[in-house]
Amino acid sequence: MYKYKMLSCALLLAAGLIAGTTVSAQTTMQPAGSSASGDTYPTAPRDPALKPVFEQFGSKPGLVALMNDFMDNLMADPVTRPFFQNADREHIKAELVDQFCVILDGPCTYTGKDMASVHRGMNVDRADFNALVEDLQKAMNKHDIPFRAQNKLLAKLAPMNRQIITKP
Amino acid sequence: MHKFRGKKMLLVGALALAGGLVSLQAAAADGGDPADNVSGKLLLTGGVSQIEGSAGGGLTPWALIGSYGTQGQFGANAFYTRVNVQDYHLDDAGAMFGIDNRVEFSVAQQRFDTEDVGAALGLGRGFSFRQNVIGVKVRLFGDAVLDQDSWMPQVSVGAQYKSNNQGAILHAIGAKSDHGTDYYISTTKLFLSQSLLLDATVRFTKANQIGILGFGGDKHNSYQAEFEGSIAYLLSRNWAIGAEYRQKPNNLGIAKEDDWYDAFVAWAPTKHVSLTLAYANLGNIVIKDNQHGLYASVQVGF
Numbered sequence: 001m002y003k004y005k006m007l008s009c010a011l012l013l014a015a016g017l018i019a020g021t022t023v024s025a026q027t028t029m030q031p032a033g034s035s036a037s038g039d040t041y042p043t044a045p046r047d048p049a050l051k052p053v054f055e056q057f058g059s060k061p062g063l064v065a066l067m068n069d070f071m072d073n074l075m076a077d078p079v080t081r082p083f084f085q086n087a088d089r090e091h092i093k094a095e096l097v098d099q100f101c102v103i104l105d106g107p108c109t110y111t112g113k114d115m116a117s118v119h120r121g122m123n124v125d126r127a128d129f130n131a132l133v134e135d136l137q138k139a140m141n142k143h144d145i146p147f148r149a150q151n152k153l154l155a156k157l158a159p160m161n162r163q164i165i166t167k168p
Numbered sequence: 169m170h171k172f173r174g175k176k177m178l179l180v181g182a183l184a185l186a187g188g189l190v191s192l193q194a195a196a197a198d199g200g201d202p203a204d205n206v207s208g209k210l211l212l213t214g215g216v217s218q219i220e221g222s223a224g225g226g227l228t229p230w231a232l233i234g235s236y237g238t239q240g241q242f243g244a245n246a247f248y249t250r251v252n253v254q255d256y257h258l259d260d261a262g263a264m265f266g267i268d269n270r271v272e273f274s275v276a277q278q279r280f281d282t283e284d285v286g287a288a289l290g291l292g293r294g295f296s297f298r299q300n301v302i303g304v305k306v307r308l309f310g311d312a313v314l315d316q317d318s319w320m321p322q323v324s325v326g327a328q329y330k331s332n333n334q335g336a337i338l339h340a341i342g343a344k345s346d347h348g349t350d351y352y353i354s355t356t357k358l359f360l361s362q363s364l365l366l367d368a369t370v371r372f373t374k375a376n377q378i379g380i381l382g383f384g385g386d387k388h389n390s391y392q393a394e395f396e397g398s399i400a401y402l403l404s405r406n407w408a409i410g411a412e413y414r415q416k417p418n419n420l421g422i423a424k425e426d427d428w429y430d431a432f433v434a435w436a437p438t439k440h441v442s443l444t445l446a447y448a449n450l451g452n453i454v455i456k457d458n459q460h461g462l463y464a465s466v467q468v469g470f
Contacts, residue, residue, distance in 0.1 A: 126239040126269070130210055137210075137405055147404050148363055155360035159317040168239075 043099045043110050044156045054104035056149040063100050066143050067093040073135035080131050083122060103156045115163035125167040133157075211405045212436050213313050213358070214266070216444050217247035217467050220301045220328050220378065221262035221276030224354075226430055226446050226463055227414040228396035230367045231324035231356035233307055234274070235266035235469055236439050242267055245469030253450055253459035257281050258380075262301070272326075274303035280380045285456060291337070297380050298333045305354075312356045312365075321357035328352075330379040342420050343382025344389050348374050352396075365408075369396040376419050377453065385419030392417045400434075408434045412446075426451020430463060442467045 057063055071093055074080040084092070101108035112118070133154065140150045215232045218224035223234025226249075235243030244265040251258040262276030278299045286295030305326035312322035328350045332338060335346035352371040359366065372391045374383040384390075394417060400410030414428040432446035446463035453459050 127241060130238060133210060141405070147402070151360045151363050151402070155316040158314045158360065161314045 043112075043115065044103045044160065046102050046105050047156065048105050050103065050152060050156075051105045053149045053152045054101070054106045056146055057100070057104060057153070058143070058145075060097065060101055060106060060108065062143065062145075063097045063106075064093075066139055066145075067096050069142055070096070070136055070139040073139055074132065077131055077135050079128055080135060083124070083128065100153065104153065115160050119164045119166060121166075123167045124165050126161070126165055129161050129165050210313060211439060212402065212408055212434065212442070214243075214245075216434055216442055216465060217245060217249070217262065217264065217274075217276075219249065219251075219258075219260060219276075219278070220303060220330070220350075221247070221264060221274035222303045222305055222326060222328065223264060223266070223272060223274075224369075225367065225398040225400070225410065225412045226432055226444060226448070226465065227412045227428055228367065228369050228398055229303075229305065229326055229352060229354050230312075230369070230398065231307065231310070231322040231354040232312060233266040233269050233272045233305065233324070234264045235272075237266050237269065239269045241269075243470060245467050247465060247467040249463070249465040251448060251450075251461065251463045253448070253453070253461035255285050255456040255459060256283055256453060264303075270307050272303070272305040274301075274305075276301045276303070278378075278380065282454075285454065288455070297337075299330055299379050301328050301330045301379075303328045312358050313360075316358075316360050319357070321355040323353065323355050325353050326351070330375065330383075332379055332382060335382075338382030341381065341422055342386040343376055344384030345374075346382055348379060348383030350375060351391075363402040365398070365400040365402065365410075367396075367398040370394070371396060373417060374419065376417070376423075377425055378416075381420060381423060381425075381454070386421045388417060388419045406436050410434075423454045424452045432463070440468060440470060 057066065071084070071089055074084050075089075095110070095112040098108045098110045099112065102110045136154075137150065213232065214234050214236055215223040215225065215230045217234070218226055218229055220229070222229040223232050224230040235245050237243030242265065244263065246263040247261065249258075249260040251260070258281070259279045260276060262274060264272055264274035266272045278301070280297045280299070282289070282291065282295045282297075284293060287293040289295075303326060305324050307322060307324045310320050310322035315322075329347070330350070331347040333346075338346050350371050350373040352369050354367060354369040356365065356367040358364075371394045373394060374389065374391055376382050376385060394415040396412070396414045398410060398412045400408045402408050409432065411431045412429065416425050416427055418425045428448065428450050430446040430448040432444055434442060434444045436442040444463070444465040444467075447460070448463040449460040451457070451459065
């Protein structure tokens, strides 16, 4: 009986470790040349493993359509609207398309600024950041992007909170 | 008689699930409405209320701070849980609040009804043990949800002070005290790429059947480390399924105690409400072995 207990503990822990190393392996496996710049790198690095996810997003036309609804949600959301109402929203949408496209290993180049400079002085806090994530989730649902594919993209975007959230 | 009730509960469970599925379609249909961003955490990332009132799965606390309040915010939840096994049932209600995604306070009251077993033991049919639990949890470091580029989990420590109202009977069955405090450390990680949440918790406890049968006993009367674990798979923003395990001590000579297991489905149509249904296997409880049945919990909050 006791052995059985220990076995189930060990299995759970092992599952945790496997899942953990999978994630960290994904984040450390970057193509040569994109890994050097750390926090100042303009966006999350290209991940060749996410190519199938790019297709699930409907490739570049899918991202363009997604970003229209995403921006509509951001403008309809009282939490996020103040950050976008005086901005060049068409420009932001185009940069987001490129950024997501690069992360998902699509045939794009991101030419925008790094996340820290873009968000400097904007006083984004964690609640604002999470609200934006939810607005993105709703847009992805509307475009019938499979939940697991959504999460694979969000896993790449989530760590950017460290550059974006500047208000403690 | 007992079998019949078991079937009835299953039916209720099935109906609730069916109701849930219908509402899910409704929720999916209005998925474009951003106006329900009431507070700052992502759906289902606050966990639900575990049996002692802390944020977690059903059986075990997680490192997550309860409620949807995030940094700089405050949030609160209330819950009601009912566990029905063949020879007993438990009613459990409580509330928690989370501050600044850092500290969580909780209170819960459990009422454990012995049904016919109470009569068999000479206590009277429907004899009940009542236990109050006050809990506190502090997040030490890590962010289970956002730190997706590292394996580092969110780590919290907590305590649950419990006091039982049946001191005389507890002493008669060999328990050493009618009150006690559990201490735990929880590590929780959401592996978003895998849509998987894992929790491992170690609890230091003297509690017999989580305190319903008192604290310490004739066989052991010292703190023991017990392992608890949860695994949850996120099916969508609103739905999660999973399983849990809770190791337990075995302090009383007259009443063998088993580890607990459950398999659950949780549904959060909005941030204000979640429903959890589980099949729980609680093993031997006093004179009745192989106790299993339905666990149902509803949580409301802001």
